[in-house]
Amino acid sequence: MLSVEALAFGYGAREVGAGVSFTLGAGEVLCLLGPNGGGKTTLFKTLLGLLPAQAGRVRLDGEDLSRWSRRRVARALAYVPQAHAAFFPFTVRAVVLMGRAARLAPFAAPGRADEAAADMALATLGIGHLADRIYTEISGGERQMVLIARALxxxxxxxxxDEPTASLDFGNQTRVLxxxxxxxxxxxxxxxxxHDPGHAFLCADRVALLHGGRLVALGTPEATITRESLRRVYGVDVAVVPLPEHGCSVCTPILA
Structure with a gap:
């Protein structure tokens, strides 16, 4: 469905990353791991068309996304930021309804179908009870769920x-995953x-390790997340401990 081909990305003439290639199929979860400053957010902005590719292409169903209108891109790809500063006391339902913007004609108001889609998104995530709450007054974990509902x-x-579990407590991280x-x-x-390699074992079909703007590994979590690969990417010693009874592994740093 989505194909990223030898993508180079950055800001203006400054290159942040290059040579990144991967595919993403329907129903597949790809987890991107890498240290701060490694190019993850810049790569995402390029995938979304917010930054022009410096080289290479992003294709959806074989079509070059750079030739799509912003409205068409927004209907196909939705973005969930790692943080969102809200300054106005919108209700949760109103925030989620904003996710319908790309589906509306210019200057059109949301209709019943849009309201139904917003309510469905809230129900899908199990947060329908928050619909009439004020967005600025709910918890950080609840706000993150609302942002996902807005995208849906x-x-x-x-x-x-982009780091949907950032700044969340352990329980809310688990719920998001x-x-x-x-x-x-x-x-x-x-x-x-x-930033947590262990999250990939919980939700990802494949893992991409990004280091210095380059893709250094791509594959299943079991094949990609190893003591050696994490040492290379993060520069620290890490133990990867399998949990056979749960079908996953945990990662923990080893202190000197």
């Missing part, structure tokens, strides 16, 4: 999630970034 309301084919897996089962493709 636009009925995208692909979700791009559970929702990622559930959304993938409905056929939505997801590409997300995280």
């Amino acid at each position: 309301a636009g009925e995208p084919r692909i979700l791009v999630m 559970e929702q990622v897996r559930r959304l993938a089962k409905t056929g939505i493709a997801v590409v997300l970034s995280t």
Whole structure:
């Protein structure tokens, strides 16, 4: 469905990364791992068309996304930021309804179908009870779920999630990752970034390791997340401990 081909990305003449290639199929979760400053957010902005590619291409169903209108891109790909500063006391339902913007004609007001899509997104994530709450007054974990619901309301084919578990407590991190897996089962493709390699074992089909703007490994979590690869990318010693009874592994740093 989505094909990234020898992509180079950055800001103006400054290159942040290059030579990045991968594919993403319907219902697949790709987890992007890498240190701060490694190019993850810049790569996401390029995938979304917010930054022009310096080289290479991003294709969806074989079509070059750089030739698509912003409205068409927004209908296919939805973005979930790692943080969102809200300054106005919108209700949660109103925030989620904003995700329908790409589906509306210019200057048109949301109709019943749009309101139904927003309510469906809230119900899908199990947060319908928050609909009438004020967005600025709910918890950080609840706001993150609302941002995912806002993205879902636009009925995208692909979700791009920039560190969706950042600043969340342990329980809310788990809930967000559970929702990622559930959304993938409905056929939505997801590409997300995280700073916790263990998250990839919980929700990802494949893992891409980004270091210095280059893709240094791509494959299943079991094949890609190893003691050696994490030492190379993060510069620290890490133990990767399999949990056979749970079908996953945990990662923990080894202190000198």
